[in-house]
Amino acid sequence: MKDGPDLSRIASLVGDPARANMLSALMSGAALTASELALEGGVGLPTASSHLAKLSEGGLVTVASQGRHRYYALAGSEVAAMLEAISGVAASVGPRRVRPGPRDSAMREARICYDHLAGDKGVALFDHLTQKRLLKASGQEAALTPNGRAWFADFGVDVAQLENKRRPLCRACLDWSVRRSHLAGSLGAATLEHMFALNWARREAGSRVVRFTPKGRAEFERLIRA
Amino acid sequence: MKDGPDLSRIASLVGDPARANMLSALMSGAALTASELALEGGVGLPTASSHLAKLSEGGLVTVASQGRHRYYALAGSEVAAMLEAISGVAASVGPRRVRPGPRDSAMREARICYDHLAGDKGVALFDHLTQKRLLKASGQEAALTPNGRAWFADFGVDVAQLENKRRPLCRACLDWSVRRSHLAGSLGAATLEHMFALNWARREAGSRVVRFTPKGRAEFERLIRA
DNA sequence: GTGATACTTTGATTATGATCGAATGGTGAG
DNA sequence: CTCACCATTCGATCATAATCAAAGTATCAC
Numbered sequence: 191m192k193d194g195p196d197l198s199r200i201a202s203l204v205g206d207p208a209r210a211n212m213l214s215a216l217m218s219g220a221a222l223t224a225s226e227l228a229l230e231g232g233v234g235l236p237t238a239s240s241h242l243a244k245l246s247e248g249g250l251v252t253v254a255s256q257g258r259h260r261y262y263a264l265a266g267s268e269v270a271a272m273l274e275a276i277s278g279v280a281a282s283v284g285p286r287r288v289r290p291g292p293r294d295s296a297m298r299e300a301r302i303c304y305d306h307l308a309g310d311k312g313v314a315l316f317d318h319l320t321q322k323r324l325l326k327a328s329g330q331e332a333a334l335t336p337n338g339r340a341w342f343a344d345f346g347v348d349v350a351q352l353e354n355k356r357r358p359l360c361r362a363c364l365d366w367s368v369r370r371s372h373l374a375g376s377l378g379a380a381t382l383e384h385m386f387a388l389n390w391a392r393r394e395a396g397s398r399v400v401r402f403t404p405k406g407r408a409e410f411e412r413l414i415r416a
Numbered sequence: 417m418k419d420g421p422d423l424s425r426i427a428s429l430v431g432d433p434a435r436a437n438m439l440s441a442l443m444s445g446a447a448l449t450a451s452e453l454a455l456e457g458g459v460g461l462p463t464a465s466s467h468l469a470k471l472s473e474g475g476l477v478t479v480a481s482q483g484r485h486r487y488y489a490l491a492g493s494e495v496a497a498m499l500e501a502i503s504g505v506a507a508s509v510g511p512r513r514v515r516p517g518p519r520d521s522a523m524r525e526a527r528i529c530y531d532h533l534a535g536d537k538g539v540a541l542f543d544h545l546t547q548k549r550l551l552k553a554s555g556q557e558a559a560l561t562p563n564g565r566a567w568f569a570d571f572g573v574d575v576a577q578l579e580n581k582r583r584p585l586c587r588a589c590l591d592w593s594v595r596r597s598h599l600a601g602s603l604g605a606a607t608l609e610h611m612f613a614l615n616w617a618r619r620e621a622g623s624r625v626v627r628f629t630p631k632g633r634a635e636f637e638r639l640i641r642a
Numbered sequence: 643g644t645g646a647t648a649c650t651t652t653g654a655t656t657a658t659g660a661t662c663g664a665a666t667g668g669t670g671a672g
Numbered sequence: 673c674t675c676a677c678c679a680t681t682c683g684a685t686c687a688t689a690a691t692c693a694a695a696g697t698a699t700c701a702c
Contacts, residue, residue, distance in 0.1 A: 195506035197499065198436035205428030206660075214423060224679060237661055239680055249509025258669040258678050268505055273423065275501035279494055280421035283475030327553060366421070432690075450649060463691055465650055484648045484699040 203248045204276065208233045209241050213264070213273055216251065218398045219305035221261035267361065267374060270304040277366035298367045300400040302393065306378030307385070307400065308365050311410065315381075316362070316372045318414040325360065327371065332360035334377070342377070345413070347384050352376045385410075429474045430502065434459045435467050439490070439499055442477065444624045445531035447487035493600060496530040497589055526626040528619065532604030533611070533626065534591050537636065541607075542588070542598045544640040551586065553597065558586035560603070568603070571639070573610050578602045611636075 204210055208231035215222060215230040222230070228238030242262055245251045250269050254261045264270055300311040307315065319325035324338030334342070334349065342349050352359055355376055363374035373381065382400075385391050390406025393399070402410065430436055434457035441448060441456040448456070454464030468488055471477045476495050480487045490496055526537040533541065545551035550564030560568070560575065568575050578585055581602055589600035599607065608626075611617055616632025619625070628636065 195503050196436075197440060197502050197506055198431055198433040200502050200506045200509075201427045201429075201436060202431030203427075205424055205431035207424040208660080210422075210424035210427060233660085234662055235679070236663080236681080240660085243680080250505070260679065265509065268508060272501040272505045275498045276423050276426050277421050279476075279498045280423055280426045282494060283426075283491060434690080459690085460692055461649070462651080462693080466690085469650085486649065 200248065200250070200272075203245060203250055204273070206241065207231075208237065209245060212238070212241065212245070212262075213250070214398075216262065216264045217270060217273060217304060218302050218393075219264075221254065221263035223259045223261060227262060264304065267304055267363070271363055271374075274303065274308075274363065274366045281366055296394070296399045296401070297397075300391065300402060301398040302382070302400060303363060303365070303372070303398075304374070305382070306363070306372070306374045307382045308363070308372050309367055309400075311400075311402070312372030313365055313370045314414055315410075316370070319373065325373070327360075327362050332362050332373070332375070334360060342381075345381075345384070346388075347377070347380050349377065352380055426474065426476070426498075429471060429476055430499070432467065433457075434463065435471060438464070438467065438471070438488075439476065440624075442488065442490045443496060443499060443530060444528045444619075445490075447480065447489035449485050449487060453488060490530065493530055493587065493589070497600075500529065500534075500589065500591065522620070522625045522627070523623075526617065526628060527624040528608070528626060529589060529591070529598070529624075530600070531608070532589070532598070532600050533608045534589070534598050535626075537626075537628070538598030539591055539596045540640055541636075542596070545599065551599070553586075553588050558588050558599070558601070560586060568607075571607075571610070572614075573603070573606050575603065578606055 204213060212227045212231045215227060224239055224242060225235060227242065228235045231238055231241065233241070242251065242253070246253050246262070250265055251262050252265050254263070264273075298309055300307060300309045302308065303312070306312070316325070316327075319338065319341075320327055322337075322341075323335055324341045326333050326335055339349055349359070357376045359375050359377050360373065361375035361378070362371040363378075365372050372378070385406065386393075388406070388409070389403060390409055391400050391402040394401055430439060438453045438457045441453060450465055450468060451461060453468065454461045457464055457467065459467070468477065468479070472479050472488070476491055477488050478491050480489070490499075524535055526533060526535045528534065529538070532538070542551070542553075545564065545567075546553055548563075548567075549561055550567045552559050552561055565575055575585070583602045585601050585603050586599065587601035587604065588597040589604075591598050598604070611632065612619075614632070614635070615629060616635055617626050617628040620627055
């Protein structure tokens with residue numbers, strides 16, 4: 191026994207309902223204050239503070255003090271990917287959630303995953319990119335082809351600028367609702383950003399749901415049919 | 417809050433040290449009896465039994481009664497993938513494991529992941545396959561090209577027979593030590609099986625470590641250099 | 643049948659940690 | 673400087689669940 195890294199240490203951090211809810215909220219990619227997270231977690235401020243200290247100590251979240259606020263955020267996309275993986279299992283072996291509900295179906299169609307697009311729409315985009323050989327994916331790695339570079343330029347995303355950053359340009363992130371990959375990395379983030387700028391979609395306040403406008407929906411369809 | 421599936425329910429199952437050790441042991445892919453798992457978990461038989469009941473109830477493991485033995489196994493590769501994802505985070509933000517130790521480096525080189533090859537060797541194989549366009553991977557999905565089919569036939573794996581099974585032929589599984597993908601699915605399992613049959617490697621008793629023989633190491637090198 | 647083995651259940655104990663009220667430490671506004 | 677606000681720390685309470693001993697159930701060997 192005691193092979194490999196200590197699973198239980200990390201898992202038990204996620205294993206508390208209050209902390210799990212906080213982490214879910216942080217999956218939106220936004221940095222939230224302790225009070226906001228207390229609300230999300232359904233606990234009092236002192237309790238939330240103690241939880242956040244543990245998460246921070248455990249390396250799952252980072253904290254940035256800004257004036258009298260302290261902003262908490264996920265420690266990285268790796269943590270986000272892990273949370274998606276757990277969500278996947280929870281959904282498949284899950285408690286057979288009785289009524290999916292409208293919020294749930296909206297989440298399945300399009301949502302934020304850390305900072306990029308997930309759900310049916312995210313997977314559809316990823317599929318299109320790989321099928322048209324605009325993107326070459328192997329496992330969690332992914333790389334743009336020359337054609338892909340042109341495609342994104344045409345769409346309006348400045349790939350060259352993104353490449354200067356330390357963060358990987360393309361990543362494949364496993365989607366919990368569809369169980370297939372969607373585009374992550376700085377390119378994934380920039381793409382979603384651009385869709386917001388084009389007014390194709392907007393975020394629903396206080397949730398991970400991304401709502402497409404009728405126009406946006408049509409344009410998106412056109413984009414991935416072309 | 418209460419977006420998506422219930423993370424904490426699953427995570428808390430993995431969050432207990434005894435259960436985490438048991439699950440780690442099951443990552444070897446073998447089905448183990450309750451007494452063996454009690455040993456792995458470092459707890460008494462009654463305790464282990466209670467843990468196993470919870471894991472089974474939670475859908476993480478399956479149980480098969482055979483005579484007076486009850487064999488427990490991971491519920492599926494999805495659960496295995498989740499455990500690898502958690503391992504990845506645990507390793508990266510980890511408790512700065514002081515001494516990696518020989519066992520650890522052996523695990524990094526080659527180990528069993530559920531039923532296929534993981535570690536440096538597993539990733540090297542996967543890289544070779546995708547680079548030579550023998551395998552086309554996109555996210556967690558992967559598909560053999562015609563060339564790839566020939567390559568595996570040449571190696572000695574009967575692909576056609578594997579395709580009849582319900583289980584997917586190819587999958588990409590994220591490796592916790594290397595953080596890149598290795599080959600999973602029935603093809604991944606059959607490949608490792610064949611390597612054992614060729615005497616290229618054997619399993620170390622009571623652990624996930626796969627030890628390559630000198631001959632096996634050389635042959636493997638040749639295989640992925642060709 | 644009897645005894646032995648493999649496992650689960652029950653019940654009681656104990657330890658861990660989640661929770662909140664009250665007090666404390668910083669930060670910004672006036 | 674003082675007040676208001678955000679957040680953490682402390683202290684005490686309380687609930688959950690991990691643990692094992694002992695008893696119970698089931699299967700196999702003979």
